[in-house]
Amino acid sequence: MTVKFHRKIYRKKAINSAIKAYQGLADFSLKEKKDYFELELKNIDKEVKEVIKDELGNYILASMKM
Numbered sequence: 001m002t003v004k005f006h007r008k009i010y011r012k013k014a015i016n017s018a019i020k021a022y023q024g025l026a027d028f029s030l031k032e033k034k035d036y037f038e039l040e041l042k043n044i045d046k047e048v049k050e051v052i053k054d055e056l057g058n059y060i061l062a063s064m065k066m
Contacts, residue, residue: 003053004036014063018056
C-alpha cells in the first residue's frame with residue numbers, strides 16, 4: 001500500500017514520528033518526490049490493514065498541531 005502526503009500540507013518530521021509510532025504494525029519506506037512524500041507500507045498487520053491509512057493521516061495531522 002502506498003500513501004501520498006502533499007508537501008504543502010504535511011511535514012516530514014510528523015511523518016517520521018508516525019512511522020516510529022506505528023513501526024510494530026507494518027514495514028515502512030518513505031520516498032521524497034517533487035510534490036509528495038510517498039509512504040509505502042508492507043507486511044501490514046492484518047488487524048489494522050483496513051484502517052491504518054486513515055489512522056496514519058490522523059496521527060500526522062495531530063503531530064503537526066503540537
